[in-house]
Amino acid sequence: MQDKILLGFLMDGSKTGYEIKKTMEQSTEFFFTTSLGSIYPAFKKLEREGLVEMAESIEAGRLKKKYSITPEGKKVFLNWISLKTGIAKIRDEAILKVFFFNYLSPDERKNRIEEYIKELEGHIGELLALKSRLEKKNIDAFQMTTLDMGIEYFMFMNNWYSGFLDTLKK
Amino acid sequence: MQDKILLGFLMDGSKTGYEIKKTMEQSTEFFFTTSLGSIYPAFKKLEREGLVEMAESIEAGRLKKKYSITPEGKKVFLNWISLKTGIAKIRDEAILKVFFFNYLSPDERKNRIEEYIKELEGHIGELLALKSRLEKKNIDAFQMTTLDMGIEYFMFMNNWYSGFLDTLKK
DNA sequence: TTGATATGTATCAAGTTGATATATGGAGTG
DNA sequence: CACTCCATATATCAACTTGATACATATCAA
Numbered sequence: 001m002q003d004k005i006l007l008g009f010l011m012d013g014s015k016t017g018y019e020i021k022k023t024m025e026q027s028t029e030f031f032f033t034t035s036l037g038s039i040y041p042a043f044k045k046l047e048r049e050g051l052v053e054m055a056e057s058i059e060a061g062r063l064k065k066k067y068s069i070t071p072e073g074k075k076v077f078l079n080w081i082s083l084k085t086g087i088a089k090i091r092d093e094a095i096l097k098v099f100f101f102n103y104l105s106p107d108e109r110k111n112r113i114e115e116y117i118k119e120l121e122g123h124i125g126e127l128l129a130l131k132s133r134l135e136k137k138n139i140d141a142f143q144m145t146t147l148d149m150g151i152e153y154f155m156f157m158n159n160w161y162s163g164f165l166d167t168l169k170k
Numbered sequence: 171m172q173d174k175i176l177l178g179f180l181m182d183g184s185k186t187g188y189e190i191k192k193t194m195e196q197s198t199e200f201f202f203t204t205s206l207g208s209i210y211p212a213f214k215k216l217e218r219e220g221l222v223e224m225a226e227s228i229e230a231g232r233l234k235k236k237y238s239i240t241p242e243g244k245k246v247f248l249n250w251i252s253l254k255t256g257i258a259k260i261r262d263e264a265i266l267k268v269f270f271f272n273y274l275s276p277d278e279r280k281n282r283i284e285e286y287i288k289e290l291e292g293h294i295g296e297l298l299a300l301k302s303r304l305e306k307k308n309i310d311a312f313q314m315t316t317l318d319m320g321i322e323y324f325m326f327m328n329n330w331y332s333g334f335l336d337t338l339k340k
Numbered sequence: 341t342t343g344a345t346a347t348g349t350a351t352c353a354a355g356t357t358g359a360t361a362t363a364t365g366g367a368g369t370g
Numbered sequence: 371c372a373c374t375c376c377a378t379a380t381a382t383c384a385a386c387t388t389g390a391t392a393c394a395t396a397t398c399a400a
Contacts, residue, residue, distance in 0.1 A: 001263065002355090002356080004266075005266060008266075008269075008270045008273075011270070011273060016378095016379070016380090017379080017380075018378065018379050018380075019378095019379095022378090027269070028266060028269055030259070030260065031260045031261070031262045031265040031266065031269075032260075032261055032262060032263070032265065032266040032269075033259070033261075034356080034357090035356070035357050035358065036358095036379090036380085036381085037356075037357060037358070037359085037381085037382080037383085038355080038356050038357070040380065040381060040382090041355085041356095041381095041382095042355090060364080060365065060366095060378090061363085061364050061365065062363080062364060062365075062378060062379055062380090063363090063364095063379065063380065064378095064379070064380090065379085065380075077270075077273070078273060078274075081267050081270055081271075081273055081274055082274060082278055082282070084282075084285055085263050085264045085267060085282070085285075085286055085289075086263075086289065087264075087289055087290065087293050087324075088260070088261065088262035088263060088264055088265075089200070089203070089261075090200065090201045090202075090258070090260065090323075091201070091202055091203075091258065091259075091261075092201045092202060092258035093171065093202070093255050093256075093258060094255045094257075094258055095201040095202065095258075095316050095319060096174075096175060096178075096198060096201065096202040097251050097255060098312055098315060098316050098319075099178075099197070099198055099201075099202075099312060099313055099316045100178045100181070100247075100251055100312070101251075101312040102310055102312055103178075103181060103247070103248060103251060104248075104251055104252060108252055112252070112254075112255070115254055115255075116255055119255075119256065119257055120257065123257050140272055142268055142269060142270070142271040142272055143269055145268060145334070146265050146268050146269045149265060149268075149330055149334075152326075152330060153260075153326070153330075154257075156322075156323070156326045160319055160322060160323075164315070164319075172386090172387080186347095186348070186349090187348080187349075188347065188348050188349075189347095189348090192346095192347090204387080204388090205387070205388050205389065206348090206349085206350090206389095207350085207351080207352085207387075207388060207389070207390085208386080208387050208388070210349065210350060210351090211350095211351095211386085211387095212386090229348095230347085230395080230396065230397095231394085231395050231396070232347060232348055232349090232394080232395060232396075233348065233349065233394090234347095234348070234349090235348085235349075
């Protein structure tokens with residue numbers, strides 16, 4: 001499904017695979033991301049299917065392959081975005097460990113959760129920093145909304161684990 | 171990383187791959203799951219590594235391969251569960267679509283979100299039904315806790331999308 | 341009796357990750 | 371000025387994962 005995010009990022013102009021990866025790191029990273037090892041083959045496939053076009057150039061001595069979306073590609077993207085979406089599946093190792101917490105000593109449980117809460121706090125801090133950076137740029141309102149949702153999501157998680165830690169302490 | 175969940179499910183007795191998959195569907199499914207096409211090769215690998223042992227039998231005419239965890243496997247599992255855990259990455263198509271909502275008409279936006287909220291409500295209903303089913307059984311407290319967290323998580327999502335729908339309507 | 345569903349193992353194409361390779365440019369340091 | 375480190379940029383690959391499909395038997399309802 002990564003091809004859709006690539007098409008999405010091409011909707012406002014042509015980009016290289018690397019550029020898209022960097023853009024993701026500043027925007028969609030925390031709720032949807034892809035590796036470079038996936039982006040390059042995906043672009044080749046999209047090109048074969050006629051959904052994107054590629055233009056090679058050499059800038060500052062480096063090979064650049066700029067991809068742009070075709071009318072057919074736009075159609076595919078707009079169709080995808082208007083399609084019904086199923087519930088996203090989580091894959092959360094931290095919760096999985098809680099599931100098996102019976103096999104961990106009470107002290108270790110508390111330590112792991114305290115540790116994880118710190119991780120969450122750090123992550124929230126990063127997202128807040130990203131938010132103030134993006135506020136200076138003139139960014140799409142919906143893209144800012146997804147960032148806000150990310151912050152709220154991790155605050156919910158932080159909250160939940162804090163409450164869980166309290167019950168562990170009793 | 172699926173091998174850890176397999177080892178975890180073997181900690182309280184030997185099981186077949188199919189049994190584990192069915193157990194997951196009634197427990198870890200919403201925060202961590204694996205396909206059968208992944209379980210069988212994973213067990214073969216775990217067997218090669220000496221972390222599980224396999225016993226073949228034929229029950230009611232069907233071949234059964236019961237796997238049990240070895241002392242070495244227990245060590246690996248207990249080590250994994252006591253290790254520091256990083257923040258789980260989400261991969262949420264619904265949020266990705268919101269990110270690109272600029273390309274959708276206002277009416278369509280509302281429709282998609284209303285639709286998705288219904289999906290979430292249905293999912294919450296399923297989890298509540300699962301909860302009351304599990305309450306009749308004598309289930310591990312931590313395993314029940316993860317189910318509660320799942321319910322709260324989807325209620326948070328439901329809440330967030332409801333608020334988002336309100337702002338879309340203005 | 342027939343058809344649908346559940347139990348159970350297995351394989352495979354297609355896709356994904358994370359690591360690694362290759363190469364150049366630019367910035368900072370001694 | 372040389373050296374190192376990092377960013378830019380494309381590409382490949384082993385290992386793994388998914389989702390579909392195949393196969394075979396049992397069980398249950400109509």
